[in-house]
Amino acid sequence: MSIKNTKLWTWHVLAGLILIFLLGLHMLGFHMNDVLHMVEGDPLDWSTVSERAQALSQAVFYILFLGFALYHGLYGLRNILLELNISDGTAGFVNKLLVVAGVLLFAFGTWAAIASWNLAKATV
Amino acid sequence: MSNDNGKDQNFIFRVRRFDPEKDPKPYYQDFTVPCPPGMVVLDGLWYIKENLDPSLSWRSSCRMGVCGSCGMMLNGKPHLACHTQVRELAKDILLVAPLPNFDIVRDLVPDLGPMMDKHRALNTRTIRDDGEEMLKPTDQYWQDPEDLVKYLQFAYCIKCGCCMAACPTLATDERYSGPMPLAQGYRYLVDTRDGAFKDRVKQLSGEQGPWRCHYAGECSAVCPKGVDPARAIQLMKRQLVFDYLRLSKLRYRKPAGLLPQEKRAKERREGIAEPPEFTVEGATSLQ
Ligand code: SF4
Numbered sequence: 312m313s314i315k316n317t318k319l320w321t322w323h324v325l326a327g328l329i330l331i332f333l334l335g336l337h338m339l340g341f342h343m344n345d346v347l348h349m350v351e352g353d354p355l356d357w358s359t360v361s362e363r364a365q366a367l368s369q370a371v372f373y374i375l376f377l378g379f380a381l382y383h384g385l386y387g388l389r390n391i392l393l394e395l396n397i398s399d400g401t402a403g404f405v406n407k408l409l410v411v412a413g414v415l416l417f418a419f420g421t422w423a424a425i426a427s428w429n430l431a432k433a434t435v
Numbered sequence: 436m437s438n439d440n441g442k443d444q445n446f447i448f449r450v451r452r453f454d455p456e457k458d459p460k461p462y463y464q465d466f467t468v469p470c471p472p473g474m475v476v477l478d479g480l481w482y483i484k485e486n487l488d489p490s491l492s493w494r495s496s497c498r499m500g501v502c503g504s505c506g507m508m509l510n511g512k513p514h515l516a517c518h519t520q521v522r523e524l525a526k527d528i529l530l531v532a533p534l535p536n537f538d539i540v541r542d543l544v545p546d547l548g549p550m551m552d553k554h555r556a557l558n559t560r561t562i563r564d565d566g567e568e569m570l571k572p573t574d575q576y577w578q579d580p581e582d583l584v585k586y587l588q589f590a591y592c593i594k595c596g597c598c599m600a601a602c603p604t605l606a607t608d609e610r611y612s613g614p615m616p617l618a619q620g621y622r623y624l625v626d627t628r629d630g631a632f633k634d635r636v637k638q639l640s641g642e643q644g645p646w647r648c649h650y651a652g653e654c655s656a657v658c659p660k661g662v663d664p665a666r667a668i669q670l671m672k673r674q675l676v677f678d679y680l681r682l683s684k685l686r687y688r689k690p691a692g693l694l695p696q697e698k699r700a701k702e703r704r705e706g707i708a709e710p711p712e713f714t715v716e717g718a719t720s721l722q
């Protein structure tokens with residue numbers, strides 16, 4: 312016997328909390344800047360966007376956001392699929408499929424975040 | 436609202452019938468039952484059996500909401516038949532059907548066996564290393580009143596199955612343990628006299644655990660004993676998460692020992708009568 316479901320659930324909850332925090336930072340910085348003035352100038356202005364894109368912290372932020380959002384979302388999707396009263400064999404297949412999909416999407420998103428960071432630096 | 440004018444009032448009991456040996460499928464049959472104020476549904480069923488159709492089948496025993504055998508659907512919701520007044524529930528027609536999410540043995544008799552199997556599978560009993568003391572107890576195990584309160588509400592369960600009938604998750608996923616077994620699983624998880632916390636945690640982390648629960652709370656809404664299994668399931672999840680993060684003390688707890696000397700009453704309080712002598716030769720009891 313394993314502690315599999317406890318582990319998956321705990322990380323689902325933690326990922327949810329981390330997403331609220333990261334999304335909070337995003338909302339405060341980009342969409343509520345008029346009120347809180349966390350970013351210098353207009354956060355959606357081209358010059359601010361391009362400057363931000365050159366920061367490594369921005370790429371790391373998006374990679375973390377992607378990782379936690381993928382985990383949280385795919386775990387939820389898994390729960391919905393397992394509730395369709397599928398057989399144990401199909402449930403195993405669903406688990407594997409979601410892990411592979413998650414890893415591929417994370418790899419693609421990470422590549423995109425790093426590539427846009429490199430691109431932003433190169434266009435300075 | 437009760438319609439209590441002090442006189443008998445005729446109600447139609449629309450009862451779902453099914454005899455698997457005779458009937459290709461279930462059907463409804465109407466019975467007219469004169470109901471005086473305060474009459475419970477179980478009395479109405481007895482009236483039908485004694486006066487209208489002796490073949491009507493259901494399960495009941497205590498007639499006082501204790502044995503848990505008379506759970507059934509009354510006007511679409513799970514209730515105890517012995518604990519539900521006809522006039523409180525119905526205007527003129529009362530729909531009576533067996534609990535869903537169970538196979539039907541006959542008429543209003545659900546097969547509670549699979550529920551009890553799931554209950555047993557979660558080791559819902561005290562497990563300890565001191566087997567000799569368990570088999571031949573010499574005294575009581577000591578438990579603080581605060582520790583008792585942690586599970587007392589869940590120990591009120593009478594295994595009637597009403598919560599299982601109301602659970603939407605169980606309706607689509609028969610592998611789900613369901614509210615009653617899980618609430619009882621939690622009851623033993625936090626009982627300080629139990630010594631199997633680590634094993635229980637491992638087992639509950641598997642598919643038998645609380646993971647499919649949506650926390651819709653239907654189980655708690657229908658429980659006739661106020662057990663609140665949905666709460667037990669959420670507390671269980673919290674306990675499992677805290678244990679996984681090594682933030683729970685229960686993992687390190689030693690099961691409660693026998694009542695310590697200093698907790699014993701020094702003197703018998705005044706006014707409490709002595710127990711009677713045994714009247715059967717060789718009979719014994721704990722002091
Ligand atoms: S939790 Fe309540 S509804 Fe469920 S079996 Fe126990 S007493 Fe019945």
Ligand code: SF4
Pocket residue numbers: 601602603604605613614647648649650651652653654655664665668
């Ligand atoms: S709270 Fe959980 S156990 Fe209770 S009815 Fe809902 S899904 Fe079933």
Ligand code: FES
Pocket residue numbers: 494495496497498499500501502503504505506515516517518
């Ligand atoms: S007959 Fe015992 S609970 Fe209803």
